[in-house]
Amino acid sequence: MNPTPLEKVVPMGNSKEALLLRLHHTPLFSAWPNDTIAPLLAQSQPLTLESGDILFAEGSPARSFYFLAVGRIHLITAAATGQEKIVEIIQPDDLFAEAVAFLGGRYPVTAQADATTTVLEIPLDLFVATLEQRPFLMRQMLARLSMRLHFLVKELRHLSVESAEQRLASYLLELCPVVNSPAAVDLPAKKAAVAARLGLTPETLSRVLSRMRKAGLIEVEQRTISIPDPLALRRWADGH
Amino acid sequence: MNPTPLEKVVPMGNSKEALLLRLHHTPLFSAWPNDTIAPLLAQSQPLTLESGDILFAEGSPARSFYFLAVGRIHLITAAATGQEKIVEIIQPDDLFAEAVAFLGGRYPVTAQADATTTVLEIPLDLFVATLEQRPFLMRQMLARLSMRLHFLVKELRHLSVESAEQRLASYLLELCPVVNSPAAVDLPAKKAAVAARLGLTPETLSRVLSRMRKAGLIEVEQRTISIPDPLALRRWADGH
């Protein structure tokens, strides 16, 4: 029933040992030998943020990247008018901002906490130095960046040629583990944030959800959405 | 007066020597020793495409990347509805699709020729193998991907929170060499393609150009656009 159960199962006094274990389970570090991660971890330090705090700002020099242990982070980019677009919503056990390392860096987005959050701050210089000694890890890192590139290209398509219905449907279906059987997904943040992530206003998101509900395609209960037939949702959305 | 003078100055029988020279001037290869590029070039071959031809399709397995010698290529991503979004317009002397190399890959976009075009097809496997033997080159490649990531994030913002006026203004200003003195920019393709690149319809692009013209901010002559005061254009656009 707790909307953020993770905060309960992870001990707040995140020991370095526990963190090392969790780091080791991320796609990026899973292939790293333990004795490579350990020195990195030794130079890293946990940070705690309150909801609304800025971890780093768009354009500021990048010296670290981050592992999200507890809470939630929004990656935001702002326009001249002050309007904001959420590029990505970061979840626990995700790494983020590691891609900036190679540009001699400035952060391309702003990172803002959406709840009480603790992150592990990992220094980039040591990370890059380690990487350079192991071509295999570098190759893996390239694959990771390449994946992100694909993700962004897909996002670009969603934003430019898809309707609100299609965008939301795609988003929900991406959260679905399997597409050909009933599923229930939890929105990763409050609806206003999800709306911003999709390039919509909260009002529009609400209305689209309501339309889907009335069409019998989903059921909404707070932030939990049940999808009896994902494929039907896909078909319906593509017709709008 | 010729709209595509490049086709005249580059000998159509692109000798390998000439191509090597031009490759060496690209940001990616400028740091590569000659004896590293040569074997790569030996395995590569020039291809000629007519306008409309597909070089590779979204989702198809990637075995090569490309150097654009002559002509123009559109990188396109299509939605279920058939609507198309131009992700990028590739110009002569640009490299493209090199980022897919590391995903074991499939192309994330479709590449279509927009004019009679010749490209150099470079095999990925040899490229990656070379890269893996030289950490420095890998590092550089990571920087390149990182830059592309920044570019796409910026695009995302443009599409989601900016108006047609702002998008076009940003686009024109990016084509400007300097921002604080008068400039004349050439659109890199026909207006319909530029519109698709900006996520607009040709009609809307035409109207926005017309509004800018009437506001005295630009002058339009075919595909050449003069901007007497780039900063004024910026300010005007931000007010819309």
Add this chain to the structure above:
DNA sequence: CGAGCTTTTGAGTACCGTCAAGTTAAGTGG
């Protein structure tokens, strides 16, 4: 229970896309 959220619902509007016609430019063949 009431204060401060988030979310929903409603009414009005603006922007941009669609459809259609007209104009200009470019390319083709006699």
Add this chain to the structure above:
DNA sequence: CCACTTAACTTGACGGTACTCAAAAGCTCG
């Protein structure tokens, strides 16, 4: 070189989608 055809671009009228503003209803938590 000039008629003719085709494509590129512009302009107009109209409509729909999604945004804005405003208010009410629903949660959450002290």
